[in-house]
Every structure is written in C-alpha cells, then in structure tokens.
Amino acid sequence: MTLIDRRVVDRAARRHRWDTRFAPYGYVAPYFLIFGVFGLFPLLYTIWVSLQERNLLDENAAHLVWLDNYTLLLADPYFWNAMGNTMSLWLLTTVPQILFALGIAALLNRKVRTRTLFRMGVILPNITSVAAVTIIFAQLFGRDFGLVNWVLELFGAGQIDWQAGTATSHVAIAVMVVWRWTGYHALIFLASMQAISPSLYEAATLDGASGWQQFWRITVPLLRPQIIFTTIIATTGNMRLLAEPLLFNPGAAAATGGSDRQFQTAALYLYEQGFTKYDFGYSSAIAVVLAIATIIVAGLGYLVTKRIQTE
Amino acid sequence: MTAVLERPAPVRPTGPAGKARRLARRVAGPWTYAALIAVLAGSAFPVYWSFVVSSQTPDAIDSVPPVLVPGGHLFENIARVFDTTDFALAMMNSIIVSSTVTVSVVLFSTLAGFAFAKMKFRGRNVLLLLIIATQAIPTELGIIPLYMMMSEFGWAGEIHAVIVPGLVTAFGVFFMRQYFERAIPDELLEAGRMDGCHSLRLFWHVALPAARPAAAVLGLFTFMQAWNDFFWPLVVLVPENPTVQTALSTLASGYTTDYTLVLTAATIGTVPVLAVFLLFGRQIVGGIMSGAVKG
Known part of the structure; x- marks a missing residue:
C-alpha cells in the first residue's frame, strides 16, 4: 500500500x-x-x-410571593366551580366516548360493503375544526330556532334553554366532544378487534355463547390495553376543554363560560385570568393545579380500566 | 401503511366449525347497515347543515320547520364574508402557518426518526424516552411563559409566533422512528456504509425515499392539526391579523346576529381540511388504524 x-x-x-x-x-x-x-x-x-405576583400590565412590579397564589386559588369559589364543571364534563365525555366507540367498532368489524366510506364517515368529525364545529353546534342548540329543540318538540318536549342550565349546558358541550372523538377511538378499537383470533369466537359459539356475551367476555377483555390507552388520551384531552365552552356562548363575556359560570372549565378559567385580566401568576397556578388534577384523574381512569377482566 | 389490516379472502368452510367461523366475523345484516348509516348521517350532519345555511338567505336560519336543503345563495354569502371581514388575510395566514409547520415537522421528524431508529449513539434511549414522555404532557399548560417569551421577542400578534412552536412535534419523531424501525432493513444501510456513504447521503438516497408513505401520512395529520389549532393562535394573535380559527371566533363573538355570515365563514374555513380529507381519507384511516395517531 x-x-x-x-x-x-x-x-x-x-x-x-x-x-x-x-x-x-x-x-x-x-x-x-x-x-x-x-x-x-x-x-x-x-x-x-x-410563585410570583405577576401581571402583564405591570411587569416591573413582578415579585415572588411563594405559595400565595395557591392559597388564594384553593379559597377561590370560581376555581372550585370551574374544577367541578371540568370533572362533570370529563365524566360526560369520556365514558360515552369509549362505550359508543366500542359499539361502532363492533359494527364496523362485521363484513361490511363500502367499508372505506363508513370508516371515513366516522372519522369526519375528528378532522373538522373545533372552532367551526362549536359555532355550528351552538346554533343547533339554540333556544328559539335551534334544530335540537325543534326535534325535541316533535316528541312533545318543551323548549330547552341549553346554555342557561348547568346540566343542559354540560350535556350540549359533551355532545360536541363525543361527536368529535368517538369515531377516532372506534378506529383504534377496530384495528385491535381485527387482530383477535377468530378461533376464540368459534369456540365460544360452539359453547352456545350469544353475540352479546362474546362481545363482553371476549372482545372487551382483549381490548383492555387499547381501552386503557384511550381512557388516558381522552382524559388528558377532556380535562382541558377550552374551545367548546368559550365558543358555546361567544361574546364579550365568553371567558366566564355562561352568565353564572355554569360551564366554565378550569382551562377556560386559566384563560380568563391569564388573558382577560393578565394575571399571569394566578393563571400559572391554575395551570399547575390543572396538570396535577389531570394526572390524578388519568391515574384513576387507569385503575378503573385496568380492572377489566381477562377471561 | 394503508395496506395494514387487509382482510384475507373470504373462505367458506363447511360443518359446525365453518358455521362458527362465519359467525365470528359476521356478515353485516340490514340492522348493521341501518346503524352504520345513522352513525354516518350523525357524523356528517353538522357540517352539511352549516353548508345548507351558507347557501340560504339569512332568514332561513330562523324558519320553522328548519330548512334542510341547500339553496342558491352560497356565492352571495361567501362574497359577504370576504366583504365584511378580512377573511382573505385569515385564509392566507392559515395557509402559510399550516404549510410551513407541515414541511418542517415532516423534515425534522424524518431526520430525527431516522437517527433514533437506525443509528447508535450514547443517550439514545434516554432521549427517546424523553420524547415519549413529552407526548403525554399537554404543552398548552406552558402557555403563559410562552406568551411572555413571544412578547419579549416582539412576536406577539405575528404569525411566526404561531409557526415557531409548531415546527417540531414529539409525536412526529416517534411516528417516523416507528416506521423506520419496520420499513428499512439494517443490511441495506450497512451496505451503503461499506461503500463509504456518509449517513446524510444514506438518509437522502435510501431512508427518505423509503419513508415517503409514512411522511405523507404525518404531513396530512400535521396539516389538519395546524389548520384547526385554536388555543395558542387565539392567545398570541390579534384580531387584525388572525388565522381562520381565530377569525371565526372573532366573528362569532361580535355583536352581529347574522349567523348566516358566521356559518358561511365556518363552512369556508372547513373546506381546505375537508378537501384534504376527501382526497386522502383512505390514508388517514390507515394511519389511525395502524395505531399511529394521538389527539
């Protein structure tokens, strides 16, 4: 070389x-x-x-107050109201999302013609913009000329002022969220359902198990990992709902989530404190507490879904 | 990627086991179709109804019984949206934001995903774990300091304040890494290295072409997510320089009671993602079903 x-x-x-x-x-x-x-x-x-008292309008006056924001927060009725609404909406969105998604996935798991059409159909709500869709739903849930009330009246129900009540406004917002996410979760479940070996169902059928029994005893237990995953993902999303409550009643006072704060979520309260009052210290404290609450609730969701029995 | 989970060709076995097999993945009956069509109708209805209102005169929204078929005033209403608001600027801003973010996310995710999947380096596992962990944390909770930074930089109110934080996503890196793990055999890269190929050339000539299907799916998702992004643009932008979503919010929050105008704007703002969806719906469904996407 x-x-x-x-x-x-x-x-x-x-x-x-x-x-x-x-x-x-x-x-x-x-x-x-x-x-x-x-x-x-x-x-x-x-x-x-x-840990600071800090307002955007007077940045130079920012100073350390240690846990004062948290002390104030824990004594703030508006904060507890917002946390209550957040929990209520979490329950009203997460549970139906998962149950409906399981049902839709089971339907899609049969031999269906034009399956691409149906699969695209269920995912359509997920790709539309949350702002546009909330504005559309706010109209559908209108008191005087809303389509939902019109349909309810056909069945003899009276006019409902959806935005006025705590329960009704939560139901309306939950419908928007469930509408948006159910199809997405259904496709995740469907993918896992298709991986289940048909021989399990064969054996169950020969043992005389009905379709309903097979669904709850075979399909659901085998989907346990996906159900856990979905619960956690849905929880982190549903604990910080902001666009829906903000645009459900748009206007000058949108950030309060209704005239009596009946549908103000914690994320919306964070927004109100941070970006209408520019109280950055307090708003950050809300963010920290909300993050901790989300971790706790996701943990609870994990503990509940983990208990699904595998046969 | 779209080929995942294709069903095998139907078999028609006989005997009791055959009956069970047919029952196992049951052929959809009329009730299944009825239920699925109901789901489909429910999924599409709000968007359809918004389109109907956009094509009617303003009094249609108050009419009882409600109007449920499109009328002939769509273009008139669209013209009104562009006349009364600066919706053209909003569309332009959204297009700039979404396409910049999409190109950047796909490029950087592919690059990092390639390194994580196919190269060995110290700290690789720790860094990967960090990426997975950050996926689970809602980064919006850092919105106050992020806003403070943007005002400090003098970016508040400008669209680069929306673009820059979106330039990379943990999900994108993880997604591309998973794809490279499966899609490119190590031997192929090893052969390239033996020939003295620099890793950047390997990336460019071997990895990138092979990653095209995954990069396309990632691009679709990123575009739609960037287009629909609401909270951060709402916080950092001003009404005079909006994206489509914040313009919608401003329009709906104004003192106008002209809901036809608002819903026409909502319809226009939905068209680009709807177009992407109709063109690439199959890939999007495939991407979600391969367990790829998180909300």
Missing part, C-alpha cells in the same frame, strides 16, 4: 468515525432545540411564574 493510499484510507476512516459518533446528534438536534425552547422551557417556567 502506498503512502497516498493510506492517507486516503485514514481520512475515510476518520470521516466515518465522525459520522457515526456525532452525526446522529446533529439529526436529533433540531427537534430538541426547538422543543426545549418553545415546549419544555415554558412548561417548567410555569411553576416559577406561579
């Missing part, structure tokens, strides 16, 4: 070593750089801001 050759080989080897050792960091760097600055840092900095 001549000298020149060796030099070429050395250089190639060095380049190769550099390539395998350092290049990967270059490839993942853009993600971590941007996420670090605009994702992770704000998330952690929220905790620091929550």
Whole structure:
C-alpha cells in the first residue's frame, strides 16, 4: 500500500468515525432545540411564574410571593366551580366516548360493503375544526330556532334553554366532544378487534355463547390495553376543554363560560385570568393545579380500566 | 401503511366449525347497515347543515320547520364574508402557518426518526424516552411563559409566533422512528456504509425515499392539526391579523346576529381540511388504524 493510499484510507476512516459518533446528534438536534425552547422551557417556567405576583400590565412590579397564589386559588369559589364543571364534563365525555366507540367498532368489524366510506364517515368529525364545529353546534342548540329543540318538540318536549342550565349546558358541550372523538377511538378499537383470533369466537359459539356475551367476555377483555390507552388520551384531552365552552356562548363575556359560570372549565378559567385580566401568576397556578388534577384523574381512569377482566 | 389490516379472502368452510367461523366475523345484516348509516348521517350532519345555511338567505336560519336543503345563495354569502371581514388575510395566514409547520415537522421528524431508529449513539434511549414522555404532557399548560417569551421577542400578534412552536412535534419523531424501525432493513444501510456513504447521503438516497408513505401520512395529520389549532393562535394573535380559527371566533363573538355570515365563514374555513380529507381519507384511516395517531 502506498503512502497516498493510506492517507486516503485514514481520512475515510476518520470521516466515518465522525459520522457515526456525532452525526446522529446533529439529526436529533433540531427537534430538541426547538422543543426545549418553545415546549419544555415554558412548561417548567410555569411553576416559577406561579410563585410570583405577576401581571402583564405591570411587569416591573413582578415579585415572588411563594405559595400565595395557591392559597388564594384553593379559597377561590370560581376555581372550585370551574374544577367541578371540568370533572362533570370529563365524566360526560369520556365514558360515552369509549362505550359508543366500542359499539361502532363492533359494527364496523362485521363484513361490511363500502367499508372505506363508513370508516371515513366516522372519522369526519375528528378532522373538522373545533372552532367551526362549536359555532355550528351552538346554533343547533339554540333556544328559539335551534334544530335540537325543534326535534325535541316533535316528541312533545318543551323548549330547552341549553346554555342557561348547568346540566343542559354540560350535556350540549359533551355532545360536541363525543361527536368529535368517538369515531377516532372506534378506529383504534377496530384495528385491535381485527387482530383477535377468530378461533376464540368459534369456540365460544360452539359453547352456545350469544353475540352479546362474546362481545363482553371476549372482545372487551382483549381490548383492555387499547381501552386503557384511550381512557388516558381522552382524559388528558377532556380535562382541558377550552374551545367548546368559550365558543358555546361567544361574546364579550365568553371567558366566564355562561352568565353564572355554569360551564366554565378550569382551562377556560386559566384563560380568563391569564388573558382577560393578565394575571399571569394566578393563571400559572391554575395551570399547575390543572396538570396535577389531570394526572390524578388519568391515574384513576387507569385503575378503573385496568380492572377489566381477562377471561 | 394503508395496506395494514387487509382482510384475507373470504373462505367458506363447511360443518359446525365453518358455521362458527362465519359467525365470528359476521356478515353485516340490514340492522348493521341501518346503524352504520345513522352513525354516518350523525357524523356528517353538522357540517352539511352549516353548508345548507351558507347557501340560504339569512332568514332561513330562523324558519320553522328548519330548512334542510341547500339553496342558491352560497356565492352571495361567501362574497359577504370576504366583504365584511378580512377573511382573505385569515385564509392566507392559515395557509402559510399550516404549510410551513407541515414541511418542517415532516423534515425534522424524518431526520430525527431516522437517527433514533437506525443509528447508535450514547443517550439514545434516554432521549427517546424523553420524547415519549413529552407526548403525554399537554404543552398548552406552558402557555403563559410562552406568551411572555413571544412578547419579549416582539412576536406577539405575528404569525411566526404561531409557526415557531409548531415546527417540531414529539409525536412526529416517534411516528417516523416507528416506521423506520419496520420499513428499512439494517443490511441495506450497512451496505451503503461499506461503500463509504456518509449517513446524510444514506438518509437522502435510501431512508427518505423509503419513508415517503409514512411522511405523507404525518404531513396530512400535521396539516389538519395546524389548520384547526385554536388555543395558542387565539392567545398570541390579534384580531387584525388572525388565522381562520381565530377569525371565526372573532366573528362569532361580535355583536352581529347574522349567523348566516358566521356559518358561511365556518363552512369556508372547513373546506381546505375537508378537501384534504376527501382526497386522502383512505390514508388517514390507515394511519389511525395502524395505531399511529394521538389527539
């Protein structure tokens, strides 16, 4: 081997070593750089801001107050009202979402003609914009000329002022959320249902189990991982509903979620404090408490769905 | 990706086991179709109804019984939307935001996904775990400091304040990594390395072409998500420089009681994602069913 050759080989080897050792960091760097600055840092900095009295309108007066925001928050009836509404909406959205999704998935799991059409149909609500759809639903749930009331009247029910009551407004908002997410979860369930071995159903049928029994004793237990996953994903989404309550009653006082705050969620209260009153310290404290509450509720959801029995 | 979960060709076995097999994945009867059609109608109805109102005169929205068929005033109403509000600017902003974010997310996710799936480096597992963990955390909870940063940079009210935080997503990286793991055999890359190929060339000539189907699905999802994004644009933008979603919010919050106008705007704002959906619905369904997407 001549000298020149060796030099070429050395250089190639060095380049190769550099390539395998350092290049990967270059490839993942853009993600971590941007996420670090605009994702992770704000998330952690929220905790620091929550320990301050800090208002956008008077940034220079910002000072550390330690846990004062939290003490105020825990004694704030509006906050507890918002947390109550959040929990109520969580229950009214998460449970029907999962039950309906299981039912729709079971329907789609049969031999259906034009299955692509039906699958696209169930996912359609998920791709539409939450702002547009909430505005549309707010009209459908209108008191005087809303289509929902018109249909109810056909069945002899009186006119309902959906936005006025706590229960009715929660039901209306829950309908929007369930409408939006059920099909998406149904497709996740469907994918797993198709992976279940037909021999399990064969054996059950030979044992005389009905379709209903098979669904609850075979299908649902085998979908346990997906049900757990869906419960957690749905919980993190449903605990921070904002667009629906904000646009259900749009207008100057939209951030209060109804005249009596009857459908103000915690996320909406965060928005009200942060971006109509610019009380950043207090708003950040709401964010921190909401994050903790979400983790607890997701944990509860996990404990409940984990108990689904596998035969 | 779209080929996942294709069913095998139907078999018609005989005997009791055959009966069971046929029952196992039952052929849909009339009731199944009735139920599915009801679900389909329920899914499509709000969007359809919004379109109906957009094509009627303003008094149609108050009429009893409600009007349920399209009329001939669609273009008139659309013209009214563009005359009374700066909806053209909103559309332009949304197009710029969504396409920039889509290109960036696909590019950076593919690059990082490739490194995570096919290259060995110290700290790889820890970094990957970090990405998975951040997927579960709602980053909106950092919205106050993010807003403070944007005002500090002087970006508040400008669309780059919406674009920049969206340039990468944890989901995108994880999604592409999963795809590379399955789709590209190590031997192929090894052969390239033996030939002295730099990893960037391997990425460009081997990995990227192979990743096209997954990158397309990721692009579709990213575009739709960016187009529909509401909370952060609402917070950081001003009504004079909106995206479609914040323009809708402003329009609905105004003192106008002209709901035909509002719903026409909602319809216009839905058209781009609807078009993407109708063109690529099959891929989108395939993407969700491969367990790919999270909300």
